[in-house]
Amino acid sequence: MSLDEQGARPAVPAEVDTSRPNIARIYDAGLGGKDNFEVDRQVMRAILEVAPDAGVAVRDNREWLIRVTRFLAENAGIRQFVDLGSGLPTAENTHEIAQRIAPDSTVVYVDNDPVVEAHSRALLEENEQTHFVRGDLTDPGELLSESVLGRILDLSEPIALYQIGILHHFADIDRLRAIMRTYVDALAPGSYVAISHFHNPGGEYDEIAKRVGKIMLDSGMGGGYFRSREEIASLFAGVELVEPGLTLAPDWWPDGPRTAPLVVPQRMFLVGLARKNG
Template sequence: MSTANAAPEAAPVYIDTSKASIARVYDAFLNGKDNYEIDRLVLRQVQAVAPEAAQLAWDNREFLIRVTRFIASQTGVTQYLDCGSGLPTAENTHQVAQRIAPDSRVVYIDNDPVVLAHGRALLEENEQTHFVSADIFKPEEIVNNELVRKYLDFSQPIALFQLGTIHHYDGERSPEDIMRAYVDALPSGSYVAISHFFDPETTEHSSLARRMEEVFLHSPMGTGLFRTHPQIEAMFPGLEFVEPGISLCVDWWPDGPRIKPLDPVQYTIVGGVARKP
């Protein structure tokens, strides 16, 4: 596998290093080593308009950790469907969940070849955790996937994660429709967690969100939409929000009191968790 300093020629033949990968760009944002120059270019371009842009990825990762702790410790749910898992970093969903509830089962969904290669190697010795190669924006295929059904029991509650994913969807189907298809397939008592780039529609931070969006859309990655609160709320159809509802990722049940002020970019990523009645 490549390191941050590896030449593109060192990449496996199935890796297209002429195009940025969502998973590898996030890895670059998190200061990881599994990315190429084309991915780091996206980071530099976003940092040109938002110097603290990497904080977006950190806030998203820490939101995932806190949400997983909440699910594992408070809800009794022990099944996780993590869509768009990304590259392994410290504290992945299965590590957080299984430390609290060792019988937790996690199925990661991704179709990035780098992610799949890493993930399968990482999980060879973990019988409770699995990777499935599939398109997370085709919910009907995911919920009916043979391996997903093998490892997750859809008669029992499931925690569905779409964290840092839907803002990169650029197809014709609406994100609300994609999430409705997922929600419809989940049994009562399931939880849905979403994090998303955010336009707060405020004088202070809306222009920053739209500048970053413009850079993402015209970068080698080509995706990254900053949506408004009503647009994101619509992705939780018929669900009951866990307090505090949709909030800044950094404000969703933080681990302690805030002492230092937020960076401007931290006002442009939100998350929420909701339960299916």
């Protein structure tokens, strides 16, 4: 793996168009990361003009991933994790959290972004229990085949399947329901599904949702679709939500009491973890 001049990060793959914004890099910018370009930061700045505290919701989403992974590894005894649309590595990645609790945990990251692939492979070179697969999360049949996830994981045993901060970039909710049903049908009993998603509560939030969605669509990176609670809940067909159900990220088993009031973007993001019981 080639690195940049300081030997700190992989070089940008030749196939990457750095003149176009990218979902993974925009999230990285929202987290205060360094693996993004000016074109990505421009989109993030435009979003912040509409929703000044959007970065808080981005961090909430990451902190929720950390808490969910701790619960699954420590309390639920899960030892296989699939992080779909995983994005760029950052502090406290899924494999670091899970393997700190259970070193025998196997984690597979899946993304179709060449920049994500370059950074992920560099990070995971010396971790035999962690893998990266370049693939399309909207093609569950291919991902779940014996030649892809089936060669890494034991699909007859429980798996934690993550769709964290990614499904809201796809327009067709009916197709997403069918995709999620295919994944759930393939999971062994005792498996879990984690989803976080942009939410439009309506009322005063409706205009913000429309404006942020338009920024994402007009940027050329693909859309950002803020859905109703009912639409998001429908993505959990075939699995049972665990307490506290479909809720705001800061309210899903927080590590301590809330010390500050919620800001608007925090109310426009829902998260949920569900279990396949049979």
